[in-house]
Amino acid sequence: MVYYFVMHMIKNSAANLVRQATLADLASITQIYNHYVLNTAITFDLEPFTVVTRRPWFDQFEPASIHQCLVLEVNQQVIGYASSAAFRPKAAYDTSVECSIYLAPQASGQGYGKILYGELFRNLNQQDLHRCYGIITLPNLASLALHKSFDFSEVARLNEVGRKFNQYWDTLWVEKTLGSA
Numbered sequence: 001m002v003y004y005f006v007m008h009m010i011k012n013s014a015a016n017l018v019r020q021a022t023l024a025d026l027a028s029i030t031q032i033y034n035h036y037v038l039n040t041a042i043t044f045d046l047e048p049f050t051v052v053t054r055r056p057w058f059d060q061f062e063p064a065s066i067h068q069c070l071v072l073e074v075n076q077q078v079i080g081y082a083s084s085a086a087f088r089p090k091a092a093y094d095t096s097v098e099c100s101i102y103l104a105p106q107a108s109g110q111g112y113g114k115i116l117y118g119e120l121f122r123n124l125n126q127q128d129l130h131r132c133y134g135i136i137t138l139p140n141l142a143s144l145a146l147h148k149s150f151d152f153s154e155v156a157r158l159n160e161v162g163r164k165f166n167q168y169w170d171t172l173w174v175e176k177t178l179g180s181a
Contacts, residue, residue: 018119021061021069021081028078029071030054032104041137041169044162060085066097066127072107072116079107082116084124087133095130097178101146113146121150121178129178137162138170152176 021029034048061069061083069083080103087096099120103112124132134152136143152174160168 017073018070018115019073020063021058021071023058025071025078025081026054026058027051029058029069029081029102032078032080032102035105036102041162041164041167042140042143044137044164044169046164057085064123064126066094066124066129068120068123070116070120070123072103072112074107074112079104080112080116082113082120084120084132087131095128096133097124097129097131098133098135099124100134108142113142114149117146117150121176124178127179132176132178134174134176136172136174138172144172147174147176150176 030049030051033043033045033054036042037045037048058069060067067083067085069081071078072080080101082099082101084097084099087093087098099117101113101117101120103116121132132152134143134147136147138157153176154172155175156173158171158173161171162169
């Protein structure tokens with residue numbers, strides 16, 4: 001019971017710190033992302049970004065649109081972000097987005113992913129969207145559990161689709177229905 005109360009308090013205090021990302025957050029976002037670029041196969045980017053090279057990715061986001069980037073601040077430090085980006089460049093895909101979430105390594109496993117994704121999906125459900133897709137490099141039990149907790153279902157597995165660290169990696173594509181459908 002005490003554990004639940006403590007986690008509830010942590011989540012509630014952190015939830016108040018979820019907000020739209022601003023350009024001032026780009027350095028922190030880039031640092032978080034680069035950890036995964038350099039140390040994991042979670043992303044298939046092979047080279048780290050600078051704030052300048054990450055800026056075109058960031059420029060797609062607009063508050064109250066289908067393409068958003070939210071950050072989570074704890075003690076005035078950005079510890080994670082979640083985003084919804086264009087799924088594919090063709091116009092017929094405009095009611096679908098690809099969602100991603102990244103946490104600073106020290107923030108993993110503390111419920112912050114649920115806070116960020118929860119707020120992102122609340123925002124996206126207010127938009128003219130039908131589907132959200134996630135692409136998970138396997139194995140990644142934590143990401144699978146997070147996505148399943150938000151009612152994502154598995155739709156495709158691509159075998160050995162990416163090569164990183166001299167190894168081929170599979171991805172699992174998952175989808176979630178958004179909006180009033």
